[in-house]
Amino acid sequence: MYLPALAVVCFFIIYPFLDGLKISFTNWDGFSQTFDYVGFKQYTRLLKDPDTWLVVGNTLLYGLGSTIFQNVLGLLYALLLNQSIKARAITRTIVYLPVIISPLIMGYIWYFFFAYQDGALNDALQFFGLHKINALGDPNMNKWLIVFVNTYQFVGIAMIIYLAGLQSISKDYYEAAQMDGATAFQQFKNITLPLLMPSVTINMVLNIIGGLKLFDVIIALTGGGPGNASQSMSTFMYDLYFNRQDAGYAATEGILMAVMILVISLAALIFFKRKEVEA
Amino acid sequence: MDKQKKVILTVIAAFITLFHLIPFYILITTSLKEKGDFSSKWVFPKHITLANFSDAWQAANLGNAFINSLIITFFSAVLLIFFGSLAAYPLARRQTKLNKYVYVIFIAVMVIPPLTALVPLYKLVVDIGLMNTHLVAILNNVAAYMPLTIFLYSGFIRSTIPKELEEAAKIDGASTIGTFYKVVFPLLKPVTASILIISCVFIWNDYQFAIFFLQADEMKTLTVALSGFFGQNTNNLNLVASAAIMAVAPMVVLFLFLQKHFIQGLASGSVKG
Numbered sequence: 001m002y003l004p005a006l007a008v009v010c011f012f013i014i015y016p017f018l019d020g021l022k023i024s025f026t027n028w029d030g031f032s033q034t035f036d037y038v039g040f041k042q043y044t045r046l047l048k049d050p051d052t053w054l055v056v057g058n059t060l061l062y063g064l065g066s067t068i069f070q071n072v073l074g075l076l077y078a079l080l081l082n083q084s085i086k087a088r089a090i091t092r093t094i095v096y097l098p099v100i101i102s103p104l105i106m107g108y109i110w111y112f113f114f115a116y117q118d119g120a121l122n123d124a125l126q127f128f129g130l131h132k133i134n135a136l137g138d139p140n141m142n143k144w145l146i147v148f149v150n151t152y153q154f155v156g157i158a159m160i161i162y163l164a165g166l167q168s169i170s171k172d173y174y175e176a177a178q179m180d181g182a183t184a185f186q187q188f189k190n191i192t193l194p195l196l197m198p199s200v201t202i203n204m205v206l207n208i209i210g211g212l213k214l215f216d217v218i219i220a221l222t223g224g225g226p227g228n229a230s231q232s233m234s235t236f237m238y239d240l241y242f243n244r245q246d247a248g249y250a251a252t253e254g255i256l257m258a259v260m261i262l263v264i265s266l267a268a269l270i271f272f273k274r275k276e277v278e279a
Numbered sequence: 280m281d282k283q284k285k286v287i288l289t290v291i292a293a294f295i296t297l298f299h300l301i302p303f304y305i306l307i308t309t310s311l312k313e314k315g316d317f318s319s320k321w322v323f324p325k326h327i328t329l330a331n332f333s334d335a336w337q338a339a340n341l342g343n344a345f346i347n348s349l350i351i352t353f354f355s356a357v358l359l360i361f362f363g364s365l366a367a368y369p370l371a372r373r374q375t376k377l378n379k380y381v382y383v384i385f386i387a388v389m390v391i392p393p394l395t396a397l398v399p400l401y402k403l404v405v406d407i408g409l410m411n412t413h414l415v416a417i418l419n420n421v422a423a424y425m426p427l428t429i430f431l432y433s434g435f436i437r438s439t440i441p442k443e444l445e446e447a448a449k450i451d452g453a454s455t456i457g458t459f460y461k462v463v464f465p466l467l468k469p470v471t472a473s474i475l476i477i478s479c480v481f482i483w484n485d486y487q488f489a490i491f492f493l494q495a496d497e498m499k500t501l502t503v504a505l506s507g508f509f510g511q512n513t514n515n516l517n518l519v520a521s522a523a524i525m526a527v528a529p530m531v532v533l534f535l536f537l538q539k540h541f542i543q544g545l546a547s548g549s550v551k552g
Contacts, residue, residue, distance in 0.1 A: 001456070002366035002381060005425050012400070012422035013388050019399035030398070080292060085285055087292040093538065094299045100530045100541070102484035104502050105523050108509055109302045112309055112320060112516055120305050120320035127319070152299070157545060164546040213392040216486045219506070234394065234487075241398055251398040258395035265390050 017258070023251040030247030042252040051228055052253070055236040056260070058143055062218075062232055063211035063264070065147040066154070070207050071200070073151065074158025079192075081159070082166045092163075096156035103153060107220020110149045111136070114221070139229030142222050146230060149217050154210065158203045165199030166192070194277050201272035205265050212261050233257040310520035331521035335508070339522045343497060344504035345529075350413050351489075351500060352482045355420040359428050359478050360471055362421070367432030368459050372442075382433070389426035393419065394487055404492055411495040419488045424478045435470040436463070473544035476537070483530060501526045 024042055028035035046052050077095060081088050098106060113120045114135045122132040136142050173191045182190070215234040218224055224231040224239065231239065233253060240250035305320050310331055312324040336342065370382045393400065400419075409415040440463060448458040486502040493503060505519075505526055512519050534541055 001369050001459075002429075004362045005366035005429065006381060006384075008362070008418060008422045009385065009388055009425050012403075012419055013391075013393045013396070014384075016393075016396040016399040016403055017391070019403070020396040023398055023402075030402075077295065080288060080295075083285075083288055085289045085292055087289050087296060091292045091296045092542075094296045096542065097303075097531070097534065098299075099545070100480050100484075100534045101527050102486065102502050104484075104486045104506060105527055106302075108505070108519060108523055109306050112305050112520065113302060115516075117514075118317065118320065118516070120301075123319035123321055127321075152302075160542055160546045209390065209392070213394070215394075216502075219486075220509075237395075237397055241401070247398050247402075251396075254395045254397055258391045261392065261395070262390055 020251045020254055023248055024255050026248045028248045028251075029245045030241055030250075031245065035248070038248070042249050045249065046252050046256060051231075051236070052256075054228055055231045055233050055253075056256075058231060059212055059214075059233045059257070059260070061143055062147060062150065062214045063208050065144075066150040066211040066214075067204060067207040069147065069151040070155050070158045071203050073155050074203065075162050075196075077155065077159040078162035078166055079188075082163060092159070095159055098153045099156040101153070103150075103216035104220050106153045107149060107217040110145075110152075111221055114145060136222050137226055139226055142230045146214070146218055146221055149221065150211060150214060153217075154207065158207065161199050161203050162196065165196045169195045197272065197276040201269065201276065204268045204272050208265050208268055209261060212257075212264065233260070306520050306524060309517055310524050312517050314515070314517065316517075331517050332525065335518045335522035336525060338518070339504050339508040340496070340499070341501070341504060341522065341525055344499050344501045344526075347413065347493070347498060348483060348500045348502075351416045351420065351485075352479055354413070355417045355424075355482050356475055356478050358417065358421045359424055360474065363425055363428030363474070364432050364464060364467060364471070365459065366425075367429045367436060368463060370429065371433035371436040372445075382429075385426045385429050389430065393423045397491065401491060409492075411493055411498045413498075415492045416485075416488055416500070419492070420478075420482045420485065423488075424481065428474050428478070431470055431474055432467065435467060440466055472540060476541055476544035480530065 025037055025039060026035045027038050027041070077091075081092050101109075111119075116122065116132065116134045116137065119135075121135060125132060133141075135145060169192065173195075174187060177187050177191060212232075213234055214232050215238075218230060218232055218235050222230045224235045228236065233256070237250045237253045237257065240246045240253060308323055309320060311327045311329075312318070313326055313328045313330075316324060316326070318325070366385075370378050370385075404410055404415050409418075444462050444466075445458050448462045453461065484502065485500070486506070489500045489503045490506065493500060499507070505522055508522055509519050
């Protein structure tokens with residue numbers, strides 16, 4: 001009964017992945033019928049290429065940076081919106097809304113905000129008598145804007161998962177702690193956080209994988225530029241294959257990306273799983 | 280909670296709401312401004328016009344793009360539900376050695392994004408002659424979200440469906456497939472709803488598969504149509520904003536109607552994921 005499902009996964013994921021291993025040992029340009037096997041040449045090239053380390057660094061920043069911001073903010077939002085306050089339902093809806101919007105379109109929307117010409121940010125800066133900034137063209141700044149937009153878009157998922165986790169913690173613990181005179185911070189540290197660890201694990205792994213494979217937002221905001229400054233491994237691989245006819249090398253970058261995501265997400269999974277306690 | 284604390288928390292929540300609304304405010308006001316209106320993005324338009332919407336609809340060929348996105352999302356979701364549930368059932372119920380290996384394969388694939396194999400995948404699609412067809416986007420999406428679908432279904436079957444029901448059906452002479460469709464599948468409704476919601480959002484919003492495999496004009500999905508349109512109109516953002524609003528509108532409307540299910544679906548889906 002699982003044969004159709006297995007077939008489609010084998011044909012469109014596993015087979016291409018194995019074929020990619022093969023291509024990473026060639027100098028294929030992506031179009032010709034012929035190519036040569038070059039051994040580990042693409043791999044040694046990968047290690048020596050300064051662009052590799054630039055895009056790996058960016059990819060790690062997108063993956064780990066967004067993960068940290070999404071989790072810290074998502075947890076704070078969830079703690080706030082778990083209280084019985086008036087604006088609760090509407091705030092949850094608004095924070096969550098961007099989750100369902102295409103990341104590409106979310107990138108365009110923030111482009112209206114950060115654009116050098118007539119962008120909302122520069123309109124505001126000029127209104128206050130400050131200089132315009134070329135936020136998206138600045139190679140040191142635009143990486144953080146990409147992290148910011150990714151965080152803005154997906155903080156809602158983290159918030160919802162933390163809210164679900166908070167609501168599953170029994171009130172009895174807090175009542176007992178209050179009788180013993182525990183402060184709010186002590187209650188958070190000794191009850192909330194340990195019992196929330198399963199939600200932390202899921203959020204960490206989901207956000208890491210999401211951030212490390214980031215593509216759409218980068219294309220929309222900076223196109224990977226200026227130069228290669230804000231490229232991630234996904235956009236770099238796309239560029240190598242379609243614009244620079246360097247398919248063998250692109251396949252090698254793909255292998256590196258797959259290994260990176262696998263190692264980092266598994267490490268995070270094991271690390272946070274160990275911190276989980278039985279309720 | 281004392282009153283003063285409540286007021287402070289409500290004010291903080293209001294600030295968060297306002298901050299998160301900024302991009303939407305800018306998007307909407309930009310779309311309503313006339314062509315020559317170069318006022319600040321923060322200023323509400325002096326004259327509201329809807330002309331941008333009809334202009335953008337035609338110039339970006341959004342009607343055609345809507346149909347492509349609909350076809351791809353609909354068939355991908357149906358195939359995911361149909362083959363995913365069918366696959367999860369034996370993997371959840373019959374723990375043979377082979378089945379355990381197959382399950383591990385599905386789960387292992389879940390971590391690695393299919394597009395790390397972009398080069399060979401592109402080559403494969405060209406070789407089997409599926410470039411610029413709905414079918415290639417559908418099959419890629421089905422493959423990409425199949426592991427998650429199986430994971431959610433088999434977890435749900437294991438934890439909530441009583442085995443006795445299936446045994447009773449067997450005694451009455453139902454086949455395995457008959458038992459599955461008549462007895463088990465109807466009980467999977469809550470998780471089916473979650474999977475449907477998650478996969479439809481992801482597939483509707485997909486850009487990567489679409490930009491690689493659907494570049495012909497008549498095959499463009501909403502995201503691809505919009506990215507081409509943006510490239511040509513970076514100095515007419517009013518037009519781009521209108522097109523963007525029309526492209527996100529169906530999902531936003533759906534979300535506002537099905538909000539509760541959306542949030543539950545993603546929460547339960549990811550908690551079990």
